[in-house]
Amino acid sequence: MADYELIAPCHFGMEAVLKREIQKLGYDILKVEDGKVTFAGDEAAIVRANIFLRTTERILIKIGSFKATTFDELFEGTKALPWEQFIPEDGKFWVAKATSIKSKLFSPSDIQSIMKKAMVDRLKKKYNVNWFPEDGASFPLRVTIMKDVVTVGLDTSGDSLHKRGYRQATVKAPITETLAAALIMLTPWKWDRILVDPFCGSGTFPIEAAMIGANIAPGMNRSFSAEDWMHLIPKKAWYDAANEAEDQIRRDIEMDIQGYDIDSGAIKAAMENARLAEVDHLIHFQQRPVSQLSHRKKYGFVITNPPYGKRLEEEEDMPALYREIGEAFSHLDSWSFYLITAFDQAERYLGRKADKNRKIYNGMMKTYFYQYMGPKPPRRNKNEHSDQ
Known part of the structure; x- marks a missing residue:
């Protein structure tokens, strides 16, 4: 069973609530920052966090982090990450969201494009192919650049976890x-x-x-x-x-x-x-x-x-x-x-x-x-x- 660094984003101000939830599930907290909690866990932790946590928006596998103040550094830092450990040859992969705060690199579309090119460059060499069909499973990525430090996470959730599946009928200004x-x-x-x-x-x-x-x-x-x-x-x-x-459902509760x-x-x-x-x-x-x-x-x-x-x-x-x-x-x-x-x-x-x-x-x-x-x-x- 592999051990991963898992990132759970949440609403700003709700970190303590999410931390308690993760600890209650039995996992060790690695770091608490504004708007996210990082914890250690294996494959079962990824699954259980997605199903049981009430207060996080999604569960990300941290692929790595590095400093980048230029697009060349962003390309090389991304290319150095072990993508082949996560994305198979037929995987569909893309940077679904890039966020930049207090950093020299700030254009989301450029960040997304350059990182995709870097991933393709590495995976071409690892799989010895010239192109990828991308007709297999989806591997969306989410990237945050905070004070020039790039953190790359693989999104295990897909749709945000606030989408429980029950809220089909909505009204004006609903709370998540x-x-x-x-x-x-x-x-x-x-x-x-x-x-x-x-x-x-x-x-x-x-x-x-x-x-x-x-x-x-x-x-x-x-x-x-x-x-x-x-x-x-x-x-x-x-x-x-x-x-x-x-x-665990309490079916007889009133x-x-x-x-x-x-x-x-x-x-x-x-x-x-x-x-x-x-x-x-x-x-x-x-x-x-x-x-x-x-x-x-x-x-x-x-x-x-x-x-x-x-x-x-x-x-x-x-x-x-x-x-x-x-x-x-x-x-x-x-x-x-x-x-x-x-x-x-x-x-x-x-x-x-x-x-x-x-x-x-x-x-x-x-x-x-x-x-x-x-x-x-x-x-x-x-x-x-x-x-x-």
Whole structure:
């Protein structure tokens, strides 16, 4: 079994959550940087990371890294990497994405073109051929140049891991599945506590919470690039991980998760997505405005992604909306509230300063994760059945 350096990218600000996930899977962390966690693992680790990790965007095999300040250095550095250990003679290979930050080389298209030429040059000599059919398995590459250091990763995932396969119906400005899962995992919420999302949209927060509570692996119902890399990863590794994921599902679990939205179309989309995720029996969706947020039980959680007002015509509506949210929260005085928003005046109009405020980059957009901690519920006696 080969040992690899594996790179797991994530949203900026979510590195600690991803690190805990990787450690829980049983792998050693090598490095934590802004927006990514690097860890050590074998073929089984590649498979299990793709299927089980909730908060990473993809899993990359690190092919190597080198310094390059000129295109000649980029060509020679790329050519020196052991491509034949990964890409077979019929493999289809290309640089799917190149990112440059604070580096002399900054043109993505030139970086992609030069690196492809360098790979072809090396593989021609190794396979003793003049051209490649590229009609076999796909080997997409992702390259980051940070302060002139080039890091080359082979993408084992293909489509981003936020594409779980359940979100067929979408609404305006949805939050990604990976970010929703990471935000839930930043809170103390557990499966036996109430969770309500009063701006549920297409249902991402409630669905991800239900999957976490029922221990449903996020990658169970999708495919990955590396499934076709039989020379690197045996099929048995995929079957074993799928069986492991199936065995871990908590099928008899009951949860109190609710999703509200004022838009009937959003509720319809959320219900369909929950059905596709096979958690529709764990979530109650209802068309309801935030002003009607209420619950008879204590010590619940609100985790939500309210409108930001990023469009000019919506900005003037934000103060009134956030006052309404604050008023609704005030009636649930034993609850905890967590909301992510790009509206930087949120605390002012909610009427309360957050206990914690975490900056998180949602793509290129700076957002704030406002955290209002409610009281902890009283300890239950072992024999006591409580509805709290």
